[in-house]
Amino acid sequence: MSFFLQAVRMTLRDWRAGELRFLLLALAIAVSALSSVSFFIDRIQAGIRDEAAHLLGADMVIVSDREFDSVWLNQAKKYGLARAETRIFPTMVLSGKGGETVAKLVSLKAVSENYPLRGAVRIAGEENDPGKKAATIPGAGTVWADPELLREAGIRPDDRVRIGNGFFRVTQRIVTEPDRGISFIHFAPRIMMSLLDLEKTGLVQPASRVSYRLLLAGNEKDIERYRKWAEERIKAVSIKGMRIETLEMDRPEMKTTLTRARQFLSLAGLLTAMLASVAIVLGARRFVSRHLDACAILRCLGLTQRQITLMYLTEFFLLGLAGCLIGILAGYLGHLVLLGVLERYLPQQMAAAGWKTVVKCLLIGLSLLLGFALPPIQHLRRVSFVRVIRRETDFASVSKAALYLPGLIVFAGLLFWLTGDVRLGVWILGGFAGLVAVMALLARGALKIAGLARKKLPFPGWRFSLASLERKPVVTVVQIIALATGLMCVLLLTAVKNDLIGAWQRAVPADAPNRFIVNILPGQKETVEKRLVQAGLGQPGLYPMVRGRLIEINGKSVDKKDYDNERAKRLVDREFNLSYMPELPPQNTVVEGSWFGKRRGEASLEERLAKTLGVKTGDKLTFDVIGNRIEVTVTSLRKLDWSSARVNFFVIVSPDGMEEMPQTWITAVFLPPGQTGVATELSREFPNLTVVDIGHIVAQVRTMLDRVTLAVEFLFLFTLASGILVLYAALTGTQEERMHEASVLRTLGATRLQLRRTQRVELVFIGSMAGLLSATGAELAGWMLAVRVFELEWAFSPAVWGYGLAGGIVCALAGAWLGLRKVLNTPPVQSLRSLQ
Incomplete structure (x- = not known):
C-alpha cells in the first residue's frame, strides 16, 4: 500500500x-x-x-422443392423468428385485346403476408415513376409485374391477364425486388401475386417444379440456433432438394x-x-x-x-x-x-x-x-x-x-x-x-x-x-x-x-452492364451485335454457351450420393453452362495453373466450384453434351469478380472441338435510362431472345x-x-x-x-x-x-x-x-x- x-x-x-x-x-x-x-x-x-440481408429479403432462407411441413414453421415460432413464404416457378401469362393474344414466359412469385422480412419491394404506377415502398403485398385478384413485361406485351395498368385458370388485374409496376438475385432462374420477367391467390391458378400440381422458400428473420443468436437445427434435420432425415441460403454463400454478386x-x-x-x-x-x-x-x-x-x-x-x-x-x-x-x-x-x-x-x-x-x-x-x-x-x-x-x-x-x-x-x-x-x-x-x-x-x-x-x-x-x-x-x-x-x-x-463502374441478353441463336449473333453497335452501346462481348452435364471425374461416374455438400449435389444433378474462348475473359484471374496452351481438350474452372466438387488442376472431366462425350483436362482455376455484373462462366473449355456443339450466345450491355427501348426492339425483332434487367442488383451493389x-x-x-x-x-x-x-x-x-x-x-x-x-x-x-x-x-x-x-x-x-x-x-x- x-x-x-x-x-x-x-x-x-x-x-x-x-x-x-x-x-x-x-x-x-x-x-x-x-x-x-x-x-x-x-x-x-x-x-x-x-442492409445486405435485404438482398435475401430475410436473415436466412430455406429453399426446398416441396412444401414445408409444420415442423419447420413451429421451430421458427419456438425461436421467436419472423417468417414469410414464397413460391417461385416459370409459367406463361396471356394478355391481349381485340382478339389478339400475347403469351409471355414469366417467373411467377407468390408471396405471403409479411414479405419481405428485410428490405422492401418498390412499386410504381407510371412508366418513369421512381416508385415507393410497398406497404403490403398484392391484393386479392391483383398482380404486380416487371415494366419490361408490360412494355413487351403491351399491357397497361388495370388490364387483365390470364395466369393458369385465373384472371388478374395488373395494378403496379415492380421497380425493385430485394431478393431477386441474378440466377438464370430469375431471368424471366417477374409476376408477383398473393400466396392466397395461387390456388386459383391451378398451376401447382403434385409433379410441378416449384421452388418453395421459407424466409426467416430475427436476432443473430436465434438465427444461428435455427440454422444449426435446420442443418441437423436436413442431414438426419436425408431431405433431398433442400438447402440453406445465406448472403455470402448464395449471392456471389454481393x-x-x-x-x-x-x-x-x-x-x-x-x-x-x-x-x-x-x-x-x-x-x-x-x-x-x-x-x-x-x-x-x-x-x-x-x-x-x-x-x-x-x-x-x-x-x-x-x-x-x-x-x-x-x-x-x-x-x-x-x-x-x-x-x-x-x-x-x-x-x-x-x-x-x-x-x-x-x-x-x-x-x-x-x-x-x-x-x-x-x-x-x-x-x-x-x-x-x-x-x-x-x-x-x-x-x-x-x-x-x-x-x-x-x-x-x-x-x-x-x-x-x-x-x-x-x-x-x-x-x-x-x-x-x-x-x-x-x-x-x-x-x-x-x-x-x-x-x-x-x-x-x-x-x-x-x-x-x-x-x-x-x-x-x-x-x-x-x-x-x-x-x-x-x-x-x-x-x-x-x-x-x-x-x-x-x-x-x-471495379463496379457507373456503366456496369444492367441488361443480360440470352438465348441468342448462332444465326442471329452478327445481327444482334450489329443492332447493339448501331444503338451506340459499343462493341458488346458475345460469348457462346453450351449446355452439358458432368458425368465423370477422372474416369469415375459422378453421383450426387458421393457428396455431403448440398451445393455439390445440386451441381452434379444439373447441366452446366459451358463456354469456350481462346483468351482469358475480363474480370477473371488465374489463381492456379495456366490458361489454355497448345493441348486439345483443356478446361478452366472457377475456384469455388472446383473446391465444392473436389476437383484440382490435372483432373480429367467428362461432360455429356446431347449425347456427345467431351473430355477435358483441368489446367487452371480462376477467380471471378461477381460484383462486376458481367458475363461469367463456371467452366470454360478450349475452343477445339466445341464450335460444332449445339449452342446459344449471351451478352451483357449497359443501357442508359434513355435507351431502354433498345431491349424492347430486340425482343420484337427476335422473339426468342430473353432480355433480363439486372439494373436493380447493380444499383444495390x-x-x-x-x-x-x-x-x-x-x-x-x-x-x-x-x-x-x-x-x-x-x-x-x-x-x-x-x-x-x-x-x-x-x-x-x-x-x-x-x-x-x-x-x-x-x-x-x-x-x-x-x-x-x-x-x-x-x-x-x-x-x-x-x-x-x-x-x-x-x-x-x-x-x-x-x-x-x-x-x-x-x-x-x-x-x-x-x-x-x-x-x-x-x-x-x-x-x-x-x-x-
Whole structure:
C-alpha cells in the first residue's frame, strides 16, 4: 500500500510538472480514435449486414422443392423468428385485346403476408415513376409485374391477364425486388401475386417444379440456433432438394462487395492501432528521458529495482486508466457526431453501441500502454547510481528492439481482435515491419553518404549540421523512421487512399452492364451485335454457351450420393453452362495453373466450384453434351469478380472441338435510362431472345459501395488525427537534446542566426529523407493492399513522392519552430539551468 500511495504521489507530481501531459494526450487521442473507429465499425458493419440481408429479403432462407411441413414453421415460432413464404416457378401469362393474344414466359412469385422480412419491394404506377415502398403485398385478384413485361406485351395498368385458370388485374409496376438475385432462374420477367391467390391458378400440381422458400428473420443468436437445427434435420432425415441460403454463400454478386467493405473498414482500425502504438512508444521514450535522474536519486535513497518497477507500472496504469476513459468518452461522442453527419447515407437500421466495445477499447488502450511502456520501465530500473554524477543519456538502450517484443506481440493480438481480419492483419504487420526495416537501412545509408560528402560541401554551416547528425546516428535514424512512419500513414490516408477507393469504385463502374441478353441463336449473333453497335452501346462481348452435364471425374461416374455438400449435389444433378474462348475473359484471374496452351481438350474452372466438387488442376472431366462425350483436362482455376455484373462462366473449355456443339450466345450491355427501348426492339425483332434487367442488383451493389466509401473516408479522419500526433511526437522527441546542444553552442559564441541555419539544414535533411521514405512506403503499402488484399488493379502515382518530400520538409521545419524557438530566445545560462 505504501508503494501504491507513493506511486499516486509521483503521478500527481509528474502531472503538475507537465511530465505526463504529452503521454496522456497521446494515449487519449489514440484511444479516442480507436474507440471512434471501433464504435462506428461495430455499428456500421451490423447496419451493412442488415442492409445486405435485404438482398435475401430475410436473415436466412430455406429453399426446398416441396412444401414445408409444420415442423419447420413451429421451430421458427419456438425461436421467436419472423417468417414469410414464397413460391417461385416459370409459367406463361396471356394478355391481349381485340382478339389478339400475347403469351409471355414469366417467373411467377407468390408471396405471403409479411414479405419481405428485410428490405422492401418498390412499386410504381407510371412508366418513369421512381416508385415507393410497398406497404403490403398484392391484393386479392391483383398482380404486380416487371415494366419490361408490360412494355413487351403491351399491357397497361388495370388490364387483365390470364395466369393458369385465373384472371388478374395488373395494378403496379415492380421497380425493385430485394431478393431477386441474378440466377438464370430469375431471368424471366417477374409476376408477383398473393400466396392466397395461387390456388386459383391451378398451376401447382403434385409433379410441378416449384421452388418453395421459407424466409426467416430475427436476432443473430436465434438465427444461428435455427440454422444449426435446420442443418441437423436436413442431414438426419436425408431431405433431398433442400438447402440453406445465406448472403455470402448464395449471392456471389454481393460477396465481393461485402468482403471489401469489411476489409476497408478493418484497414481504418488497423492503421489507427498502428499509429497509436507508434505515438505511445515515442511518448514513453520521452517520459523515460525525463526521469532518468529521478530514478538515479531513488536508487541512491535505497529503492530496489523491483520497487522502482512497481511504482512506475502503477503510475502508468493510473495514467492509462485515465487516458482510456477520456478517450472512450471522446470516441463515443465522436462516433455520434459521425453518425449525425452521415445519417442520410447510412443504413436505416443501426445497431446500438454495446458494452463489449467499451470493454474492448479499455483493454486495448491499457494493453498498448503497458506493452510499449514495459521496455522504458525496464531501462529505468537499470539506471546506475553513477548517473547522479555523470548524467549521460543512453537513448540507444532505451530503444533496443528486443525489449519491445512483448509490446509487439500484444499489438499483433489486439489488431486481430480489433479487426477480426487475420489476413489483413498479417499483411499490415508484415508489411509494416518490412518497411520499417528497409527505412532504417536506407536512412543509415543516407547518413553514411552524407558523411562522405560532408567534407566537399562549400558552406561550413552545412558541414557542421551533417556532422551533428552523424555524431548521433541512432537518434537520427529513429527520428527519420518515426517521422516517415507518421507521414507514410498520412499519405496512405490521403493521396493513396483515393487511389485505393478509386480502384474499388472502378471495379463496379457507373456503366456496369444492367441488361443480360440470352438465348441468342448462332444465326442471329452478327445481327444482334450489329443492332447493339448501331444503338451506340459499343462493341458488346458475345460469348457462346453450351449446355452439358458432368458425368465423370477422372474416369469415375459422378453421383450426387458421393457428396455431403448440398451445393455439390445440386451441381452434379444439373447441366452446366459451358463456354469456350481462346483468351482469358475480363474480370477473371488465374489463381492456379495456366490458361489454355497448345493441348486439345483443356478446361478452366472457377475456384469455388472446383473446391465444392473436389476437383484440382490435372483432373480429367467428362461432360455429356446431347449425347456427345467431351473430355477435358483441368489446367487452371480462376477467380471471378461477381460484383462486376458481367458475363461469367463456371467452366470454360478450349475452343477445339466445341464450335460444332449445339449452342446459344449471351451478352451483357449497359443501357442508359434513355435507351431502354433498345431491349424492347430486340425482343420484337427476335422473339426468342430473353432480355433480363439486372439494373436493380447493380444499383444495390453501388449503393452499398458508396455508403461504405463515405464511412471509410470519415473513419480515416480519426486515423489522420493519430498520424498528426505521431508527427508531433517524432519532431519533439529530441527536443531536450537539441535545446541542450543549442544552449552549449550559444555559450561558445554561436549566434541565433547561425543556430537557426544549422538547425534548418539538419531538419531539411531529416524531413527530406523521411518524406521520400514515407512516399515510397505509402505507395508500396497501397500496392500491397490493392493487389494482395483487396484484389484490385493498381497504378502508382508519381505525385505521392512530391507530396511526401514537401510534407516531410514542412513538418520538420514546423517542428523546429515549435520546439526550438523558446531556447533561441532565452539566454544560454537560463536555458542550461532549466536542463539541470
